[in-house]
Amino acid sequence: xxxxxxxxxxxxxxxxxxxxxxxxxxxxxxxxxxxxxxQTPPPPGENxxxxxxxxxxxxxxxLKEKKVATVFSSVASSYxxxxxxxxxxxxxxxxxxxxxxxxxxxxxxxxxSPISPGWNILDxxxxxxxxxxxMLDHASTLNHDAHTRVTVADINPDMLAEGRKRALSTPYAxxxxxxxxxxxxxxxDMIPDASIDLYTVAFGxxxxxxxxxxxxxxxxxxxxxxxxxxxxxxxxNSALFDAVYKRWSFGAIPxxxxxxxxxxxxxxxxxxxxxxxxxxxxxxxxxxxxxxLVPGKGWEDLTGGIAAIxxxxxxxxxxx
Amino acid sequence: xxxxxxxxxTLIRSSLRPLSxxxxxxxxxxxxSPPPAPFTPAESAILSAALSHVPANGFTSTALRLGAxxxxxxxxxTNLFPRGAFDLVNYHLVxxxxxxxxxxxxxxxxxxxxxxxxxxxxxARLRANEEVGVVGRWGEALALMVQPTLVPASLAExxxxxxxxWFLAGDTAVDSSWYTKRASLATVYSATExxxxxxxxxxxxxxxxxxxxxxxxxxxxxxxxxxxxEWVGYTGHSVVNVLRSKGVRI
Numbered sequence: 296x297x298x299x300x301x302x303x304x305x306x307x308x309x310x311x312x313x314x315x316x317x318x319x320x321x322x323x324x325x326x327x328x329x330x331x332x333x334q335t336p337p338p339p340g341e342n343x344x345x346x347x348x349x350x351x352x353x354x355x356x357x358l359k360e361k362k363v364a365t366v367f368s369s370v371a372s373s374y375x376x377x378x379x380x381x382x383x384x385x386x387x388x389x390x391x392x393x394x395x396x397x398x399x400x401x402x403x404x405x406x407x408s409p410i411s412p413g414w415n416i417l418d419x420x421x422x423x424x425x426x427x428x429x430m431l432d433h434a435s436t437l438n439h440d441a442h443t444r445v446t447v448a449d450i451n452p453d454m455l456a457e458g459r460k461r462a463l464s465t466p467y468a469x470x471x472x473x474x475x476x477x478x479x480x481x482x483x484d485m486i487p488d489a490s491i492d493l494y495t496v497a498f499g500x501x502x503x504x505x506x507x508x509x510x511x512x513x514x515x516x517x518x519x520x521x522x523x524x525x526x527x528x529x530x531x532n533s534a535l536f537d538a539v540y541k542r543w544s545f546g547a548i549p550x551x552x553x554x555x556x557x558x559x560x561x562x563x564x565x566x567x568x569x570x571x572x573x574x575x576x577x578x579x580x581x582x583x584x585x586x587x588l589v590p591g592k593g594w595e596d597l598t599g600g601i602a603a604i605x606x607x608x609x610x611x612x613x614x615x
Numbered sequence: 616x617x618x619x620x621x622x623x624x625t626l627i628r629s630s631l632r633p634l635s636x637x638x639x640x641x642x643x644x645x646x647x648s649p650p651p652a653p654f655t656p657a658e659s660a661i662l663s664a665a666l667s668h669v670p671a672n673g674f675t676s677t678a679l680r681l682g683a684x685x686x687x688x689x690x691x692x693t694n695l696f697p698r699g700a701f702d703l704v705n706y707h708l709v710x711x712x713x714x715x716x717x718x719x720x721x722x723x724x725x726x727x728x729x730x731x732x733x734x735x736x737x738x739a740r741l742r743a744n745e746e747v748g749v750v751g752r753w754g755e756a757l758a759l760m761v762q763p764t765l766v767p768a769s770l771a772e773x774x775x776x777x778x779x780x781w782f783l784a785g786d787t788a789v790d791s792s793w794y795t796k797r798a799s800l801a802t803v804y805s806a807t808e809x810x811x812x813x814x815x816x817x818x819x820x821x822x823x824x825x826x827x828x829x830x831x832x833x834x835x836x837x838x839x840x841x842x843x844x845e846w847v848g849y850t851g852h853s854v855v856n857v858l859r860s861k862g863v864r865i
Contacts, residue, residue, distance in 0.1 A: 396697075398676065401690045405677045414691060492691045520688035588657055590695045608695045610657055611687045 347504055350567030359504045360479075364451055366561040367422075367502075371453040373556040374423055380551050381562075389597050390425055390497060393526045393604055396595075399493060400434025400443045413442025414492040417516065419480045419509075420499020421447045422454025424461050424473075426526075430495075431467050444471065446486075448478040481508040486516045497526040501572045510585035519611040523587055528569040529578075529596070529603035536599050544569065575603050582607040653709050658695060660686040662706040670748045674700045674755045701765050704756045708772045711743045712779055718743070719783065732784035734830055737804055740776065741811055741822060754812045777801040799837075803829040 345356045354362065370377060378386045399414050414434070418427045427445040434443035449455050455475050467473040476485060480496070480503055494513045503509045513523050531537040544566045552562025573581065579593035587607025595604045654662065665682020672678040676699050683692045696702035719739045721727060744750045760769035777797040786796065806829060811822045855865055 397691075397694060399691075401680070402677075405672075405680070414689075492689055518689060520683070520692040522689075522691040522694045524694065588655065588695065591697045595697065606694050606697075608657070608688075608692050 348568075348571050350564040350571065356504050360450070362564075363502045366564050367451045368453040369558050370556060370561050371422070371451070371457045374454075374457065377552065377556055377562070380555060381548050385598060386498075389526060389602050390429060392597065393495075393497065393524070394426065394429040394433050396604070397430075397493065397495070397522070397524055398433070398438070399430045400438030400440030402438045402440065404439070413440050413444060415490060415518075416443065416445045416493045416495065417483075417486065417491045418445055418447045419494065419496040419513075420449055420502070421495070421497065422449035422451055422458050424458035424465075426495055426497045427458070427473065428461070428465050428467070431465075431472060442472075444474070446474045446476060448476050448480070448483070450477065450479050452477055481505055481512055483512050483516055488515055489518045489521075491516045491521055492518060493522050493524065495524045495526075498528070500525055500527055501568050507581060507585065510581060510587075514585050514587065514609060517609045519609055521609050523582065523605075523607040523609070525578075525582075525605045526602060527578075527605070528572060529594075529600055530574040532596065532600040540601060575600070575605075578603075578605055586610070653713070654706065657686075657688075658706075661688055661692065661695065662703060663710075665703055666707060666747065666749070669703070669752055673752045674704055674749075674759060676700055679703055698765065698768075701759045701762075701768075704759055705768065705772065707747065707749060707756070708776070711740060711747070712772070712776050714743070715740055715779060716783055729784045729786050730830070730834070733780055733786075733800065734826065736780040736783055737800070737807070737826060738823060740780070740804070741807060741819070741826070744808075744811070745819065750811065753808070757809065757812065773801050773805060777804065780804075795837075799833045803833060 346353050347356045347359050348354070349359050349362050382389075399416060401413065403412070416427075416430055418430070421427050424447055427447045430445050431443065434440040447455070447458055449458070455477060459475055462468045462473055462475075465473075478485060480499075494517055496509075500506055500509060510523070517523065531540050548566050549559050549563045552565075553559035556562070572578075575594045575596070579589055582593065582605055583589055585607070586609070588610050589605075589607050593605060593607075597603060661679070661683045663682075664685035665679045667685075668678040668681045672681065676693065679693045679696065679700060679702075680690045682703075683690060693699075698705070715736060719736055721732060721735075744753055749756065759765060774797065777800045780800060781796055788796065803826070807822060807826045810825045811819060814822045814825075816822075859865055
């Protein structure tokens with residue numbers, strides 16, 4: 296009895312301290328001056344402006360896009376090194392699992408369909424091509440599909456430039472199978488209605504100003520039966536693991552960012568935006584509200600819920 | 616506890632009901648709230664179409680993709696099934712379990728023993744594998760079901776099947792035999808299913824014989840265990856009484 300009570304107390308203390316740390320952390324950065332200069336939030340509600348969150352700050356909706364652009368322009372070149380350091384290399388496993396589970400590409404021997412060879416994949420916020428190259432590799436080598444195409448869309452020209460550079464070392468450079476476009480996921484005007492088989496967004500939707508608008512846009516561009524798939528940071532399930540994870544993300548990640556990329560603020564934003572992202576069930580409900588059918592419970596947790604894969608399928612009208 | 620008798624009466628009434636009338640609710644466990652449909656319309660459309668590709672393509676993601684196409688969906692839509700081919704197996708298991716109550720109707724007039732009824736039900740469920748045409752591919756399904764991550768789901772479905780059979784047979788026991796009956800039927804059924812995958816005889820006569828032998832085994836083991844229990848109880852009593860007669864305070 297005594298033992299269990301003291302355990303409980305210890306756990307609660309750990310939690311409290313973690314929470315306190317989470318609250319305190321934004322004020323503990325070493326190089327706040329630039330950030331304060333750039334990011335003084337305008338008083339919310341001024342001129343009837345709608346506001347949204349940028350990390351833990353509240354900013355006008357019109358400003359968030361610009362701020363996110365600054366962040367990703369500054370991290371584009373060190374993106375992979377930083378991802379490896381922050382996630383201890385696990386982000387590669389997540390991305391591999393994400394792509395393998397989606398199983399893109401149709402085997403020409405079994406598909407028996409001359410009408411639509413290959414899948415039409417749209418990779419949103421996929422600037423550096425991480426997901427796109429994996430998709431094409433999987434389709435070509437595992438499904439023997441030489442027709443599946445990926446369109447990489449990103450709002451940030453610096454990330455796209457990084458992706459174009461990397462594409463040169465893959466077999467898909469300068470082929471019709473890989474395409475880069477600069478686009479805002481909330482207004483994909485260059486993509487026609489019902490033209491996409493698979494819409495993916497990996498570690499991107501967190502940064503969107505209006506996530507519901509992006510989901511509606513995804514629903515529009517997908518063919519009936521098409522799949523929306525999202526790999527994103529989420530909420531950790533176990534309270535104890537969450538305490539450790541919060542320590543790591545708020546303590547270590549901005550520090551690694553400062554040391555390796557020379558940019559603490561961008562990584563401070565990163566961890567804050569993870570904290571602000573809706574939980575698994577909330578995001579599942581958002582996907583359902585946009586009109587998608589969700590498979591099973593709607594998501595799959597990765598590494599105890601640090602990241603999660605959400606999927607939705609656009610229903611086929613009249614087939615029900 | 617008048618529930619068991621009421622359940623039996625409901626069962627008899629429901630088995631008398633003409634088949635054309637749609638059955639809207641399961642008549643047990645939840646009289647007031649019908650269970651939710653096990654599959655959404657989109658899932659049913661894809662999975663039922665995919666099942667027709669199983670004889671040619673087996674329980675594979677290829678069958679699933681071909682089914683999705685037949686149902687007007689895309690190859691990508693198979694992402695609706697996170698467990699892949701196992702969801703196809705599961706669909707077959709669930710739909711056949713739910714179809715059992717309509718497939719087997721016991722005549723209300725004559726009295727058939729519960730054991731006989733269970734045999735008829737188990738045989739009807741095995742025959743369904745043959746009718747759907749998946750019996751030649753059932754080895755693949757069993758291989759999927761015993762994958763470590765899928766074992767809990769498979770065992771749960773097996774337990775539900777055993778429960779359904781005992782319920783439809785009109786068993787109303789509410790003592791510890793409730794568990795042993797379901798466990799032994801589940802064992803017998805799964806053994807017979809494995810036997811059936813290798814059965815080459817006409818009309819699966821060997822499978823039928825195998826099932827009868829296993830049910831007989833259960834009966835014999837049950838009788839033996841009952842006898843042992845009786846002997847232990849009697850001997851225990853005697854020992855206590857002998858000791859008491861010698862003046863030991865027990």
